[in-house]
Amino acid sequence: MAVKSFSLKYLAEFLDCEWVGEATYEVSAIETLELAQGNHLTFLAQDKFAKHLPACRAGVLVVKAAQSDTFEGNKLLVDDPYMAYAKLSRIFERRNVIRPGIHPSAVVADSAVIDPSVGIGPNAVIGEHVKIGAGTEISAGCVVGDGSQLGDRCLLHANVTIYAGVFLGNDVKVHGGTVLGSDGFGFAPTQKGWVKIHQLGGVRIGNRVEIGSNTSIDRGALTDTVIEDGVIIDNLVHIAHGVRIGEGSAIAGCVGIAGSTTIGKNCQIAGAVAINGHIDIADNTYFHGGTIVTKGITESGAYASIPPVQEVRKWRRNSVRYTQLDDMAARLKALEKAASTR
Incomplete structure (x- = not known):
């Protein structure tokens, strides 16, 4: 893969910001303040890291103007260095783009409607009546089930599985190993065992959604599971049947959301949160x-809802006291009652 490099002037124009230094100076990667060398760009996002500036050897520094005097090299002067770093990371990304066309080993149904600009990688399988929009990339080993629709500029990384009847909007990115549209966990109990409730809904993913690796989003039992625009979902998340995630929400790794729950807009759910259904x-x-x-x-x-980490012996004592709370509350209530009758 060819290494990308960008001049100081190009980067300033990309960010639409002021710059100081040698216009033609080029950098080819982004690195931390401590490790950056002459071919690297770095950034100062938090004041606590300013102590590293005098020793910083980066070729280009992204920094606020008020903090720039400590660094004598090439500088990009911005209001928000972290946001600037986020924008710059896109052009420094090293990923082989799948060129338009269908790999000879891919299996594509004759009834599929695929824009000519779509790239489909090795061993991908595209089912009947699938629709895929312009600029979308389907990596190696992906499966797109019958009747599913992918919008424009989507990216499926390797080995993504999309079941039948799943809808993706525009600019959706799905990382490897993720499954969209698997059956929800629906079973009716009987004396002879469990009777499966077939899941008749689908999954609808909005625009500008990113879904991490090895995440599962189940199809709805009757209504669709819905992920609204701008949602970001981390790795190893399970979203059950009929869930709705509101626009702009963020869900970190190892979260589990039970069926038919509605998460509002712009919510933030940190790692390992467990959310009840309905x-x-x-x-x-x-x-x-x-x-x-x-x-x-x-x-x-x-x-x-959980206590912070504590030393084990203290945790053991507190755990014992927790089991005594009900008895202590009953005794306190009795004492209060006795005191009130005197």
């Missing part, structure tokens, strides 16, 4: 990592 979560809600959500949230805000 509840509603208000817009702009934040859950700390490991929180167990057993009931709906009607007011936005930050919520947590």
Whole structure:
């Protein structure tokens, strides 16, 4: 893969910002403040890292103007260095783009409607009546089930599985190993065992959604599971049947969301949160990592449900006291009652 390099002037024009230094100076990668060398760009996003500036050897520094005097090299002067880094990371990304066309080893149904600009990699399988929009890339080993639709400029990394009847909007990115549209966990109990409830809904993914690797989003039992525009989902997340995730929400790794729950807009769900089914979560809600959500949230805000880490011996003592709380509460209530009758 050819190494990309960009001049200081080009980067300044890309960010639409002021610059100081040698216009033609080129860098080919982004690195941390401590490790950056002459061919690297780096950035100062937090004041606590300013102590590294005097020793920084980066070729280009992204920095606020007020903090730039400590560094004597090439500089890009911006209001928000972290946001500038986020924008620059796109052009420095090293990924082989799948060129338009269908790899000879791919299997594509005759009834599929595929824009000429779509790239389909080795051993991909495209089912009957699939529709794929302009500029979309399908990596090696992906499966797109019958009747599914992918919008423009989507990217499926290797070995993504999309079941039948799944809809993706525009600019959706799905990382390797993820499954969209698998059956929801629906079974009716009988004396002779479990009877499967066939899942008749689908999955609808909005625009500008990114889904991490090895995540599963189940199809709905009757209505669709819906992921609205701008949602970002980390690795190893399970979203059950009939769930709706509101626009702009962010879900970190190892989260589990049970069926028919609605998550509001612009929510942030930290790692390993477990959310009960058939509840509603208000817009702009934040859950700390490991929180167990057993009931709906009607007011936005930050919520947590587990104690912070503590030394083991202290944790053991507190765990014993926790089991004694019910008895202690009953004794306290009795004492209060006795005191009130005197």
